Amino acid sequence: MHIKSVNNKHILNKLISNINLSELELKHILAEIKCLTGFDFTSYSFNFIKRRVEFFMYQNNVSSESDLIYRINKSSVFPGLFLETVFFSSGELFRDAEVWNFFEKIIIPKLIKRNEINIHFPYSTGAEDIYSFLYMIRDFNTEQIKIHITGVTDKHITKIKQNVFTNTNVKLSEKNISLLNNIKGVDDIFISQNEKFKIETNFKGQFIYETCDFFKKQYLSEFDIVFFRNKMIFFNPELKDKALSSVVRSLKKGGFLVIGEKEAINKNSERIIKQVKKGISIFKRKTFF
Amino acid sequence: MNKIQYIVIGGSAGSFNVVTDLLSELPKDYQIPIILVLHRLKHIKSGFVEALSTKSAVTVREPFDKEEIVKNMVYIAPANYHLCIEANATFSLSVEEQVNHSRPSIDISLSTAGRSLKNKILGIVLSGANKDGAVGLNHIKEAGGYTIVQSPEDATVKTMPDAAIAETNPEKILSSQEIIDFILNLNIKE
Numbered sequence: 001m002h003i004k005s006v007n008n009k010h011i012l013n014k015l016i017s018n019i020n021l022s023e024l025e026l027k028h029i030l031a032e033i034k035c036l037t038g039f040d041f042t043s044y045s046f047n048f049i050k051r052r053v054e055f056f057m058y059q060n061n062v063s064s065e066s067d068l069i070y071r072i073n074k075s076s077v078f079p080g081l082f083l084e085t086v087f088f089s090s091g092e093l094f095r096d097a098e099v100w101n102f103f104e105k106i107i108i109p110k111l112i113k114r115n116e117i118n119i120h121f122p123y124s125t126g127a128e129d130i131y132s133f134l135y136m137i138r139d140f141n142t143e144q145i146k147i148h149i150t151g152v153t154d155k156h157i158t159k160i161k162q163n164v165f166t167n168t169n170v171k172l173s174e175k176n177i178s179l180l181n182n183i184k185g186v187d188d189i190f191i192s193q194n195e196k197f198k199i200e201t202n203f204k205g206q207f208i209y210e211t212c213d214f215f216k217k218q219y220l221s222e223f224d225i226v227f228f229r230n231k232m233i234f235f236n237p238e239l240k241d242k243a244l245s246s247v248v249r250s251l252k253k254g255g256f257l258v259i260g261e262k263e264a265i266n267k268n269s270e271r272i273i274k275q276v277k278k279g280i281s282i283f284k285r286k287t288f289f
Numbered sequence: 290m291n292k293i294q295y296i297v298i299g300g301s302a303g304s305f306n307v308v309t310d311l312l313s314e315l316p317k318d319y320q321i322p323i324i325l326v327l328h329r330l331k332h333i334k335s336g337f338v339e340a341l342s343t344k345s346a347v348t349v350r351e352p353f354d355k356e357e358i359v360k361n362m363v364y365i366a367p368a369n370y371h372l373c374i375e376a377n378a379t380f381s382l383s384v385e386e387q388v389n390h391s392r393p394s395i396d397i398s399l400s401t402a403g404r405s406l407k408n409k410i411l412g413i414v415l416s417g418a419n420k421d422g423a424v425g426l427n428h429i430k431e432a433g434g435y436t437i438v439q440s441p442e443d444a445t446v447k448t449m450p451d452a453a454i455a456e457t458n459p460e461k462i463l464s465s466q467e468i469i470d471f472i473l474n475l476n477i478k479e
Contacts, residue, residue, distance in 0.1 A: 015385060016425060018424075048383055051401075088386070262354050262367050262370055
């Protein structure tokens with residue numbers, strides 16, 4: 001399989017530009033965005049949302065707060081483009097290979113014996129974790145598995161359904177793939193079609209797609225696994241606690257929560273979930289809770 | 290120069306020895322938190338912190354997201370995350386796009402540190418083979434922080450110091466040993 005080297009020159013230094021919005025300017029912009037899109041970013045991590053707004057301004061040649069507000073209101077496509085910039089996807093499959101190896105070797109063989117398995121990918125902005133997981137279960141009987149995918153927008157759901165990855169995705173994932181057990185390389189995983197790539201899956205279960213506001217819909221003890229990796233890093237501490245409490249409550253007893261390697265759980269959650277192994281960011285809901 | 294409360298050091302190719310020399314000279318009671326943002330391979334996670342810890346009398350650790358920055362600690366940006374510094378002196382992490390082919394990006398750490406903590410920050414750029422750190426160091430200077438660049442003549446690879454000097458016009462251009470001495474002299478004993 002031929003994979004071109006990635007030229008990401010186009011993003012060099014743009015993520016850090018010389019635009020420097022004040023807290024007040026950012027507040028105005030976010031209030032306007034909330035009015036137009038319904039998304040409230042005021043409880044996001046300050047540096048993250050500031051950087052995404054400034055990145056968006058840089059990309060679209062917008063020089064000031066007032067110019068941005070004007071163009072967001074004038075253009076029918078601008079609000080959508082803004083959301084795409086904020087809800088980016090990491091582009092990397094099999095991130096933290098040790099987590100996927102642990103799933104394949106320890107968790108999936110035990111879980112697969114259950115009659116019905118519900119798996120949730122809340123707050124989905126990309127397809128990377130979903131298809132990484134589908135690949136890891138390729139050799140198991142998957143008929144009893146329901147995969148619930150909650151997208152942030154309809155556009156994200158459409159993209160997820162396509163199972164199409166670019167040369168950049170493959171290149172970014174190469175190192176991770178080299179650390180997966182029993183995998184020789186990217187040729188084992190991707191099918192190449194007209195310079196695009198698909199993941200070979202053998203999934204026989206059911207997909208349930210939905211677009212909704214993560215913070216408005218609550219699930220109670222419904223899922224065997226919830227993938228919520230590197231989502232809470234974008235929230236401020238209060239919103240993070242709210243999100244964590246929500247995903248923990250959505251787990252069945254004995255269910256698993258997967259978070260990012262450098263995301264920590266809080267004291268409240270520690271009473272309900274327990275890390276399965278030191279150094280692996282997978283937590284199991286205690287059965288007596 | 291204002292009272293420096295946080296030190297952020299960015300380095301890439303050729304900077305590891307400078308960092309290990311610094312850590313080996315830090316006294317056990319060194320108070321100012323030091324944040325190291327070093328370019329590293331994303332898939333090699335174990336061994337890096339351990340290797341640096343063996344040289345240091347001060348605890349060396351990779352922070353978790355939203356962890357508070359405390360005194361008498363050396364922090365290292367985790368592999369494959371950008372490390373940002375927030376105004377309430379906590380870390381936040383990000384998996385956004387690579388900057389200058391790097392995650393962690395020195396530019397992001399220096400820029401957020403400068404813009405969040407302003408004149409409390411000392412930013413340092415060491416040896417390296419790309420231009421990461423130049424823009425971020427300038428943001429520290431613009432925000433009133435103090436800036437130092439390793440002398441290109443002293444650096445193993447001078448691309449990064451050259452770029453930082455061109456972008457920032459730093460307060461000081463020092464050799465690696467002078468940088469270490471400067472940092473040691475800042476120690477605040479409480």
